[in-house]
Amino acid sequence: MKKIFLYVFILLYFTQCSSVKKHNAHLKALIPIDELKADVDFTYKKLQKLHPQLYWYISKEELDYKFDSLKSTIREPITPLEFYKKLSPIVAAVRQGHSYLYPASMQMTKKETKALIKKGTGPFSQFDFDFFDNKLYVVNNKSYDKSIKAGSEVIAVNGIKPLALIEEYNNYYSSDGYNTTLKTRTSGKRFSSYFTVENGIKDSLTYTLKFNDSIQLITITRYKDDSIKKKELKTQKGITALDRAKSRTFRRKKRVNGYNADSKNYNRNLDFMEKDSSIAIMKIRSFNKGDFRPFYKESFRKIENYKSNTLILDLRDNGGGRLNEIVDLYSYLVDSTFVFLEKSEVVSKSSLMEGAYFNGGSFGLKILKTIYAPLLYSYLLLTVHKDDTGKSWYATHTRPHKVHTNPFKGKIYVLINGGSFSASSLISSNLKSSKRVTFVGEETGGAFNGTVAGFMPVIKLPNSKLNIRIGLMVMTPHHKTEIKGHGIFPDKEISTSLEDRLKENDPQLNWILNDLKTNKKN
Known part of the structure; x- marks a missing residue:
């Protein structure tokens, strides 16, 4: 038996190595003209076959023209990356994020990835970057070189100017609709990814930095902090029963709140501002990590016991996540029975079968899926229906939901910005209808009237081997606006400046606290 496992392990290892080697060799290959044009046609056909609202923000005639024009510009063989730069702006023109x-x-093999991690933190990960007024700044220095000051402008990295790269790559993706806040808010975080796509992973980078009119050239290399490991070894000695109890509590918190190992913070937090706990702050970084039900159950019980009369729900930079979670959270924030979503438009039953169910996975998994396919198709027969116009609809969270047994009945403030996207925009759209809720910050990156998401298969183009992700379901909140193609606008618009970020000042939260004090006086 051990020999069989060893044989399988060796086979999988060499298969992966061969696959990675083949993939990386393909990146340098020139793809013939006819194959590139075939991939253009393949992309458009897949979008038409799977995407239920392809022409929400662009007319069919305009999109037809863009795809036809693209093929006319392909006059010579090019690499996959060069082809990506031609095709991605056309996909982005659909304006569905x-x-x-x-x-x-x-790509790297598991062995290569493990070796890289062992070498330590990369030269990009040693800094936090943010983008203000078309300039990239270091807002947090986590590197071994403490001479680099937070607030230093990044003029160049290995001679490459950040603005040029950010402006180029902003053409290759979109928000939902016409808003610009998503790109403004996320460009600083995306810069390192853009650089790596162009130049690969580097063990050292030379930064050209500017601080108070002084320009310096600094090389940052990959860095391994051995003090962390020594600290961990030290804490393992002399463990008591109390230590074990604390460890169990800590492990549960990590599971329920959702612990982010990279950023060393929790996905969900509940804190109280005042000594009398009258103001509760719930920070949700995303809706896709952790055991959310016990978190909300325990949090709102605590809010009720503390008699908090104000809840600040912080959804800034929340990129979305699970639909079940936002429906559960919403059930604590409403006054009566509610419907969360309208029926979701889909292209057809087959779009869910082909696009989401059969797409991806190993050969063995596909065989297993084929066996269970009749059961799924029977389910789709019951849940996907055509109306009189010929459109197909899939019902999810369209039935009336009950309010939770201990809902919050006080004043609610919701903090939003351009990084609030997808699920965080859906819950914000429905909360916007409540007179108890005030929104503070910036327009969300996700659209008010919904998005095309749900099942989102990743499909490989046959010749370039590029991958495209396509949303299959129109997710429409119950409450909508007449303004087309924009996010949820705040009732009080406040942006964060570079100075705020460096001083850890929160102007949006400060405005809410001042508003509460003013209302209390009045």
């Missing part, structure tokens, strides 16, 4: 083309990038 969940549907986009992935760039061609190098």
Whole structure:
């Protein structure tokens, strides 16, 4: 038996190595003209076959023209990355943030990845960057070189100017609709990814930095902090029963709140501002990590016990996540029985079968899926229906939901910005209808009237081997606006400046606290 496992392990290892080697060799290959044009046609046909609202923000005639024009510009063989730069702006023109083309990038084997991690933190990960007024800044220095000051402008990295790269790659993806806040808010975080796509993973980078009119050239290399490991070994000695109890509590918190190992913070947090706990702050970084039901159950019980009369729900930079979670959270924030979503438009039953169910997975998994396919298709027969116009609809969270047994009945403030996307925009759309809720911050990156997401298969183009992700379901909130193609606008618009970020000042939260004090006086 051990020999069989060893044989399987060796086979899988060499298969992966061969696959990675083949993929990386393909990145340098020139793809023939006819194959590139075939991939253009393949992309459009897949979008038409799977995407239920392809022409929400662009007319069919305009999109037809863009795809036809693209083929006319392909006059010579090019690499997958060069093809990505031609095709991705056309996909982005659909203006659906969940549907986009992935760039061609190098892959590593598990052995190579493990060796890289062992070498330590990379030269990009040693800094936090943010983008203000078309300039990239270091807002947090986590590197071994403490001479680099937070607030230093990044003039160049290995001679490459950040603005040029950011402006180029902003053409390759979109938000939902016409808003610009998503790109403004996320460009600083995306810069390192853009650089890596173009130049690969580097063990050292030379930064050209500017601080108070002084320019310096600094090389940052990959860095391994051994003090962390020594600290962990030290804490393992002399463990008591109390230590074990604390460890169990800590492990549960990590599971329920959702612990982010990279950023060393929790996905969900509940804190109280005042000594009398009258103001509760719930920070949700995303809706896709952790055991959310016990978190909300325990949090709202605590809010009730503390008699908090104000809840600040912080959804800034929340990129979305699970639909079940936002429906559960919403049930604590409403006054009566509610419907969360309208029926979801889909292209057809087959679009869910072909696009989501049969797409991806190993050969063995596909065989297993084929066996269970009749059961799924029977389910789709019951849940996907055509109306009189010939459109197909899939019902999810369209039935009336009950309010939770201990809902919050006080004043609610919701913090939003351009990084609030997808699920965080859906819950914000429905909360916007409540007179108890005030929104503070910036327009959300996700659209008010919904998005095309749900099932989102990743499909490989046959010749370039690029991957495209396509949303299959129109997710429409119950409450909508007449303004087309924009996000949820705040009742009080406040942006964060570079100075705010450096001083850890929160102007949006400060405005809410001042508003509460003013209302209390009045």
